[in-house]
Amino acid sequence: MTLCINPQCPRPQNSKNILFCQACGSELLLEGRYRVTRQLGAGVLLRHLKLTTATLSKS
Numbered sequence: 649m650t651l652c653i654n655p656q657c658p659r660p661q662n663s664k665n666i667l668f669c670q671a672c673g674s675e676l677l678l679e680g681r682y683r684v685t686r687q688l689g690a691g692v693l694l695r696h697l698k699l700t701t702a703t704l705s706k707s
């Protein structure tokens with residue numbers, strides 16, 4: 649199972665072999681690489697991505 653990363657998604661559970669959420673259309677692979685399989689993992693990854701983005705925009 650792959651979880652949608654969109655917090656507003658009405659139905660975040662998707663099958664593991666698709667690339668876009670069937671409910672909201674969000675991409676399921678973060679940066680084309682990371683697939684979220686657990687809710688906890690989603691939170692950690694999103695925090696990591698935000699930190700990465702903040703770091704990049706600062707330089």
Ligand SMILES: [Zn+2]
Nearest residue numbers: 652657669672
């Ligand atoms: Zn979704």
